[in-house]
Amino acid sequence: MIPLPSGVRVWLATGHTDMRKGFPGLSLLVQQVLNRDPLSGHLFVFRGRGGDLLKVIWHDGQGACLFTKRLERGRFLWPSSAGGAVTISSAQLGYLLSGIDWRNPQETWRPTSVG
Numbered sequence: 001m002i003p004l005p006s007g008v009r010v011w012l013a014t015g016h017t018d019m020r021k022g023f024p025g026l027s028l029l030v031q032q033v034l035n036r037d038p039l040s041g042h043l044f045v046f047r048g049r050g051g052d053l054l055k056v057i058w059h060d061g062q063g064a065c066l067f068t069k070r071l072e073r074g075r076f077l078w079p080s081s082a083g084g085a086v087t088i089s090s091a092q093l094g095y096l097l098s099g100i101d102w103r104n105p106q107e108t109w110r111p112t113s114v115g
Contacts, residue, residue: 004043008042008043009042009087010042010043010089010090010093011042011045012079013030013034013045014080014084014085014086016047016048016051017046017047017055018048019046019048019055021046021055022066023064023066026044026055026057026066027057029046030044033084034084036085039059041058041059041061042058043093045096047078050075051076052070052071052075052076053070053071054070054076056068069097074099076099077096088102
């Protein structure tokens, strides 16, 4: 997981995005569609049409970072395309990147002893 400074927000771009785009193309989407500054230090997360590929862009103050994750099985859970962008916490981003339902994570019961 990326060590995020406090106060950093995570924005999910609702809907699907053309995953052929790199940092310049995704930054343009952040400016024009999400009405945000891609150099603000916040994370912007995009999902491909198939649902198994994510791209995250982040400007850390020194340069632009582009992270990509593809799930081998399953799909990333994504909000509906109603609002353009949804903000989530960094903990929810961790769930999302792990393929866990970030909207309602459930604790897994584990026995304390065998037998």
